[in-house]
Amino acid sequence: xxxxxxxxxxxxxxxxxxxxxxxxxxxxxxxxxxxxxxxxxxxxxxxxxxxxxxxxxxxxxxxxxxxxxxxxxxxxxxxxxxxxxxxxxx
Amino acid sequence: xxxxxxxxxxxxxxxxxxxxxxxxxxxxxxxxxxxxxxxxxxxxxxxxxxxxxxxxxxxxxxxxxxxxxxxxxxxxxxxxxxxxxxxxxxxxxxxxxxxxxxxxxxxxxxxxxxxxxxxxxxxxxxxxxxxxxxxxxxxxxxxxxxxxxxx
Amino acid sequence: xxxxxxxxxxxxxxxxxxxxxxxxxxxxxxxxxxxxxxxxxxxxxxxxxxxxxxxxxxxxxxxxxxxxxxxxxxxxxxxxxxxxxxxxxxxxxxxxxxxxxxxxxxxxxxxxxxxxxxxxxxxxxxxxxxxxxxxxxxxxxx
Numbered sequence: 001x002x003x004x005x006x007x008x009x010x011x012x013x014x015x016x017x018x019x020x021x022x023x024x025x026x027x028x029x030x031x032x033x034x035x036x037x038x039x040x041x042x043x044x045x046x047x048x049x050x051x052x053x054x055x056x057x058x059x060x061x062x063x064x065x066x067x068x069x070x071x072x073x074x075x076x077x078x079x080x081x082x083x084x085x086x087x088x089x090x
Numbered sequence: 091x092x093x094x095x096x097x098x099x100x101x102x103x104x105x106x107x108x109x110x111x112x113x114x115x116x117x118x119x120x121x122x123x124x125x126x127x128x129x130x131x132x133x134x135x136x137x138x139x140x141x142x143x144x145x146x147x148x149x150x151x152x153x154x155x156x157x158x159x160x161x162x163x164x165x166x167x168x169x170x171x172x173x174x175x176x177x178x179x180x181x182x183x184x185x186x187x188x189x190x191x192x193x194x195x196x197x198x199x200x201x202x203x204x205x206x207x208x209x210x211x212x213x214x215x216x217x218x219x220x221x222x223x224x225x226x227x228x229x230x231x232x233x234x235x236x237x238x239x240x241x
Numbered sequence: 242x243x244x245x246x247x248x249x250x251x252x253x254x255x256x257x258x259x260x261x262x263x264x265x266x267x268x269x270x271x272x273x274x275x276x277x278x279x280x281x282x283x284x285x286x287x288x289x290x291x292x293x294x295x296x297x298x299x300x301x302x303x304x305x306x307x308x309x310x311x312x313x314x315x316x317x318x319x320x321x322x323x324x325x326x327x328x329x330x331x332x333x334x335x336x337x338x339x340x341x342x343x344x345x346x347x348x349x350x351x352x353x354x355x356x357x358x359x360x361x362x363x364x365x366x367x368x369x370x371x372x373x374x375x376x377x378x379x380x381x382x383x
Contacts (some may be wrong), residue, residue: 039368041180041325046232048210057207107285107294132281133249141247144379150316151251151300158296176287179295179326185319 007076011069014049018042028069043067056080091115097123100166101159102176106132110157110163110199118168119203123160129193147190153197153217153225154185160199161213161230170206171234173208177211195219208234248312251300256308258355261335267309271337274301278330293328296369298336302359305338305377310355317354318375326369328361334369336361343375353378 008028016023019036032038032046047058050072056079058066066075092100092113101108114122127148137145158179164170165177191197201215211232217225254272262271276293277283283291303316328334336359343354354377361370 039325041233041323044180044210045231048205048207048212048231051207051209052212058209060208063209072162102287104285104288104351106281117368133251136253137247137249145247146249147315149249149251149300150303151294151296151298152297154319155251155294155296174378176290178292178324182319183321187315187317192346 007025008069010062011050011072011076014053015046018045018049026069028073031067033067033073046072050076054080075076094119096187097163100163102162103159103194105203106156107155108159110159113163114198115220116164116167119164121160121199123162123163123201125156125197125199127191127193127195127197134193143192146192148192148195150187152229153180153187153191154199157199157201157215157217157225157227158230160201160215161211161232164201164203164213165211165232165234168203168206169212170203171208175234177232177234179230180210180233182227182229184226186226186228188223188225189219189226191219197224204229210234219235246342248307250304252282252297254301254304254308255306260308263309267340269337269339270305270309271335272301272305274334274336276328276332276334278329282320283330291330293330294323295370297338297370298322298324298359298361301336302338302357302372302374305336305359306340306355306357309338309340310376313379314355314376316374317377320373320375322370322372322374324370326363326367328363328369332364333365336362343377347375347377 012023012026016026019038019042039065047063051057054076058075062075094111097110097113098108110123110125112124118205129237133149133152162177171177198218201213204214211234213230216223259272259274261273276301278291282294282297286294306314338357340355340357343356354375357374359372363369
């Protein structure tokens with residue numbers, strides 16, 4: 001069973017919502033801009049949703065490298081301690 | 091409380107795009123601002139003689155801009171971005187327009203900060219005239235970047 | 242073309258020059274819109290950094306709907322607007338609007354409303370604005 005609060009599920013759902021796709025259409029390793037034709041505002045929208053959900057600020061200078069579900073998860077894991085975001089695959 | 095001189099000192103817009111008059115109460119996360127609508131405004135200049143009242147409904151674009159300026163004042167007062175940057179409106183969603191405001195009405199915008207970071211700030215709120223809601227704003231997103239992508 | 246009833250606007254469309262394509266059934270149109278540095282709203286937005294206020298697009302979409310469907314409709318909901326890239330003076334924007342009938346049971350529309358989807362590209366062909374709005378009869382309450 002998949003837990004909706006699992007970070008990968010949560011990030012994938014936010015990304016899918018922003019890009020008008022279904023969550024199962026998202027490949028966790030694909031670049032939002034190169035693969036899904038996201039625009040720069042989509043990235044702002046995704047980051048704002050994640051920041052709100054996890055109550056954390058994602059540093060601007062790290063966002064250029066965080067353009068896939070897995071890259072964003074990695075960034076969140078580094079910023080938050082393990083009690084708030086389990087670092088495990090689905 | 092900020093009078094019109096103080097509001098003008100804080101807004102980056104200049105006439106004829108100054109669409110706020112005063113600020114009532116404010117905190118780091120909320121603000122109440124007013125704007126009086128007058129028949130002498132530029133948006134009514136070209137209406138023909140005999141135009142019925144419905145034609146004098148305050149343009150919705152200006153209503154939203156006025157609300158947006160209340161958000162940008164909160165952005166400035168709360169120090170949500172560097173003073174040398176302009177807060178740019180990059181997204182709105184779930185706006186509902188109710189009864190129309192007309193010349194003689196005083197808009198009261200109630201703005202609340204939902205989220206702020208160096209990437210973006212999100213606001214929500216509503217606008218009233220005499221206690222009647224004229225505008226509900228679900229979400230207004232402002233980028234404190236130098237624009238989403240200037241090129 | 243249905244006559245537009247007099248209605249206050251933020252920035253009047255340069256009619257009829259603006260219309261570059263127009264479906265006879267009113268479901269689709271393309272407008273070409275110059276970003277005019279001399280316009281009132283550019284003077285104060287912002288000094289030294291003129292940029293088209295995003296809300297002007299709302300006004301243009303309202304006027305396009307007036308022109309396609311008569312002036313009896315007003316925007317009741319702005320479901321979503323995304324301002325992806327700034328719009329600078331001197332550019333000529335291409336606004337594509339698609340209009341479809343609303344759901345019969347949507348209260349905001351009183352059974353006679355429309356949905357409008359508008360997209361703007363700049364002359365460099367880069368997407369700049371996306372907007373979805375719901376229009377209902379003037380005078381009815383949302």
